[in-house]
Amino acid sequence: MRILVLNPNTSAAMTAEIAAAARSVAHADTEIVCTSPYFGAAAIDSSAESYLSAVGVMDVVARLTRAGDFDFDAVVLAGFGEHGRDALAEMLTVPVFDIAECAAHVAHLIGRRFSVITTLARSIPPIEDRLLLAGLNAHCASVRACGLSTADVDADPAGAVQAIVDEAARAVSADGADVICLGCAGMAGVTAAISAKLGVPAVDGVSAAVALAQAVVGLGLSTSKAGVFAPGPDNPRSHWPLSEALGL
Amino acid sequence: MRILVLNPNTSAAMTAEIAAAARSVAHADTEIVCTSPYFGAAAIDSSAESYLSAVGVMDVVARLTRAGDFDFDAVVLAGFGEHGRDALAEMLTVPVFDIAECAAHVAHLIGRRFSVITTLARSIPPIEDRLLLAGLNAHCASVRACGLSTADVDADPAGAVQAIVDEAARAVSADGADVICLGCAGMAGVTAAISAKLGVPAVDGVSAAVALAQAVVGLGLSTSKAGVFAPGPDNPRSHWPLSEALGL
């Protein structure tokens, strides 16, 4: 099976980390291809960047499809709380897995109340929105932020791990969480640190999404085309795919 | 006061209709400027087109801001159920008014249960999502579709009015709606037809948004910058504004 993992930001370092996380749970016969948009933001810490990233991943998929190069069994959208899953589900016949949703699904399967630990406080509302829209918020004890931006995390990975573990500890003691979801992509070692220090399972969204992708593909199922994910009408569109129009 | 009304699709005809609706409720001293993205889709009937339109309006605002030409007291986003309001609220210090939300606010003020009548059935879920996220769904009796695409509406405006009135009649009789919100932008004469034939008030989103924009600006209030609508961190971004990169 071949899974396309889409990092919605343009950071090559992040793409590599996400690919590593994805590969860590891929079956022997699963090939992971990880890529990122032709244009957009190097990190996603705002709603504006999130929309830009959604169009960026749509553009990647459109380019692959038009070129006849889309040869995947599933797609993972590796932005935690970012937009775009529904558009990809519309565009593709293979199933699409959002890492925030997948982390929440796995959390439901192994506990009663999960908390999400994200980077900046400003990322809490979009994650709450995504869980609400996905119908996965009833067992969410809290979405908390460790206070570090994506750039801060890059600059001091060890400090970031500590900050996330500390915030996860508050989620466990104050909010009653018994599972922690890591609310950002591509941080090696954090889930292990949380489990070791707090004694609760920690879920990485990218791994969760790849595992669920393999499960759903294994079931022979894919996105329903009988409802909102049917392809839309063919309205005239200019400069599309944007990356092609940009000469990228 | 000056209000920028953003038609999220690229149809000049629709932009003109939206401008007319906006001007119909503008105060004598309110100037309406209505524009549309440099790129995108001629109509928005899918999630993919909705994201593209969000980036399109962000791009317009970015161009105006960078050029020092952003001289407005408020912005109206004239896509019913489309994405983008939160990104514009982040980017701007003046308040931003989404037409779906504004129609719902006005409906709350004049009735107990409102229904939204949109075009295609595939547009129902995004409108439900927008109302849910905005916290405005508790008094929503239903979101219904008349079954015509944007193109159909353009091709046969009179037939479209009839189809919308018929669907509104079902919302009143079957769902108990006492107010109808028109779930698309830029259709002249529909609200009058609904009120005349069904005896219930009908709310046009563009008019509602302009009226509320004038009210909020009159109150001296604007978007709170103390929460999620604070401007994001300055992450590196490529090819932005996209229209500039495209040479438009």
Added chain:
Amino acid sequence: MRILVLNPNTSAAMTAEIAAAARSVAHADTEIVCTSPYFGAAAIDSSAESYLSAVGVMDVVARLTRAGDFDFDAVVLAGFGEHGRDALAEMLTVPVFDIAECAAHVAHLIGRRFSVITTLARSIPPIEDRLLLAGLNAHCASVRACGLSTADVDADPAGAVQAIVDEAARAVSADGADVICLGCAGMAGVTAAISAKLGVPAVDGVSAAVALAQAVVGLGLSTSKAGVFAPGPDNPRSHWPLSEALGL
């Protein structure tokens, strides 16, 4: 346009303050008439007083209507969390604006999570009830009380402003509010103090209601008479209007 603003308590001082707040946002061609019931309570700090005030404002409207003196385009009910809006909407063909609901509507338009700061803790439940019934509670971060009764506020206005600002600060820091609604009527200077000290927008209900009344009247819309706000059957009623029966 003429707007009737109804102070539901019998305090002349409060009526004057409410009138001033209402006039501060009235358009040049809007006339504000502010009045209060013929009988009732000098302040409303209980459910019993709230019901009495509802009948008091119904009585005022009945007197005006019977005398042929009801010549207004809209009515504002200036009791924050008090009863009566639905009865007035039934009795009148012009739209009726409740200040708690209107403050919440404006808060939705400019932020993501609002808190209401009221006087005594005992006023919190009725405000929560009003927001719940109005379908405007999903984005309400909290309803908080500064601990001062209406009488305390009158006795020490400066101290009251400080107490409200302090409680608003807790709403921002502990509850994540990015907008504050002032949960009582007729206090000059509080919204300015909140904005100045806390950096968040503050909404005064009376101003919000007058602004929204102007907006809705400007849209040519009024209360739907197709549902629960249709006039009721003409059941025999004794001693009505009560003020007339009382010889007032």
Added chain:
Amino acid sequence: MRILVLNPNTSAAMTAEIAAAARSVAHADTEIVCTSPYFGAAAIDSSAESYLSAVGVMDVVARLTRAGDFDFDAVVLAGFGEHGRDALAEMLTVPVFDIAECAAHVAHLIGRRFSVITTLARSIPPIEDRLLLAGLNAHCASVRACGLSTADVDADPAGAVQAIVDEAARAVSADGADVICLGCAGMAGVTAAISAKLGVPAVDGVSAAVALAQAVVGLGLSTSKAGVFAPGPDNPRSHWPLSEALGL
């Protein structure tokens, strides 16, 4: 034990019917005193009448209390969906039982989904509001109206019974109700007819309230005065009790 049953309208016939229903479930040592306001409406079919009735029952209680004649162990408020319960709970130290809430409590105890059958469609929203505020709506399958006004019911009791049974049948078949609550007070024979014809239990609110009053008084419990039902501050009030001021 002595229970004061308050018919909120001024109809003597209705008061007598309510008293009979109350006495039908009173223990041998329970005395039922049933009375109605000094002023108000002969029937309650609107929000305005409901507020008027709330002040009417408050007035009765105030008169009894001031005269030293309040010598009851519990109060039943016999208006289905009417206002006033919270005010009485504030004013009194004995517990207060609302018939709509009590019917719903009993329905919860004997079934999974209950429907309420009321008179006119315009009475549906206030009943929905009461159940929502009381936190008793989750198991409510529907609130339905048989289409007859209070006057119609008086004019043709047998026809009314049939209309209610027919509407209850629809609640059972279409909404899945397994218990019916009778959404009006004082109709003899309806519950028996529903049970006989539909095979589902039917709950009369007045009987339910008297039974629960006896249960709660038997437990030695009464309204908590530690929260919102504490007596309010002693704000100056004019013409109170109104009936006294009216010379009644």
Added chain:
Amino acid sequence: MRILVLNPNTSAAMTAEIAAAARSVAHADTEIVCTSPYFGAAAIDSSAESYLSAVGVMDVVARLTRAGDFDFDAVVLAGFGEHGRDALAEMLTVPVFDIAECAAHVAHLIGRRFSVITTLARSIPPIEDRLLLAGLNAHCASVRACGLSTADVDADPAGAVQAIVDEAARAVSADGADVICLGCAGMAGVTAAISAKLGVPAVDGVSAAVALAQAVVGLGLSTSKAGVFAPGPDNPRSHWPLSEALGL
């Protein structure tokens, strides 16, 4: 009237305490019979024990029924948060009263927000689940645990009373509860201590259930057999009643 009170655990001491609580509110002509399962756990502090207890009380009822000895007007299931009420309602034609639900019903009747104080933190989720399924969670301020197991309570009753009062004090001050429900069965003196020290009413589930049983039986009502509580199909079952198969 005869009421069968079922202690779901096998502790004779607990059965005696429950019987005493039940008898304290029984009418003169009400006979209380209190019993416990033939097999199962001496205390119920886990989901596994709860299921075992459900089958245990089903078994008791099956034995009585088969022997022709089931001669009761109502059944009280005296496990706070335990399973089994729905199965008994299915098996019997007389009404069944769960003590957690009944405590919550009474709390609704006398206050606005109730908290439940249970033993161990691990018992909080099942109580929350029971209230959620029963549709009685909207007015639940909190479910809190005093931290003592059933065994701890037995070993030091006075210390347990103090721990429960302390936790109830936190529910009042931190969660705004104005009524306390005692979340375990058979502890004499606790409700009196809570009321005396905290000034809020305290509800004992066993007493509440017996009082409500008397009320519902007095109304001539019983479990609806028109819905989910109809008896199930007669599927072949082995070793049933289990106690008989076990030779007990």
Added chain:
Amino acid sequence: MRILVLNPNTSAAMTAEIAAAARSVAHADTEIVCTSPYFGAAAIDSSAESYLSAVGVMDVVARLTRAGDFDFDAVVLAGFGEHGRDALAEMLTVPVFDIAECAAHVAHLIGRRFSVITTLARSIPPIEDRLLLAGLNAHCASVRACGLSTADVDADPAGAVQAIVDEAARAVSADGADVICLGCAGMAGVTAAISAKLGVPAVDGVSAAVALAQAVVGLGLSTSKAGVFAPGPDNPRSHWPLSEALGL
């Protein structure tokens, strides 16, 4: 990996069908062991049977554990809407997968609104309860019954498939479902028939649970023992395991 699949009823035919469904999605290196309780009901169509089945599967696991024969990486509980998952999660350190929850999880991943088609109408409420408690009901369009009992299904499998397809068709057209979950275990060919005739994906709970079990085990995750699924206190228990006491 080894997965223990527990059929909660005692029907050997059903156990075989469940085993076949489980094996159909097992990886090459996954061993499926499917078993059923030592005692209980041959089919589960009531709440009483559901509790009995929960104790039956607990008993199986207790026997295996005590004998040192519990050597599995995951457990699947193959009763759709039955009790017991939480008890098994408490008792075991390996993760436990409920087929109703797993079907719902998969449905979320591939569509927007799912319906469950079960056997008898009396099974609808327990399935609704399970989804509500699991926090998976927001995207559930409906739970519907085809009207056939387990015995009917066994007697006429082809007719049962048709009845289920017909009911699924109603879920799609009337309720807007775009995914169907099969609300019973062990029916070969139904999902294929639904997909073929209705064009919507159909999810079989047993397959879904095995697929998710493989995914979660592959992620190296298991049930959190930091919350409600921690093992309970060691209260004295009689006749346990029941099957051993019964000499089975």
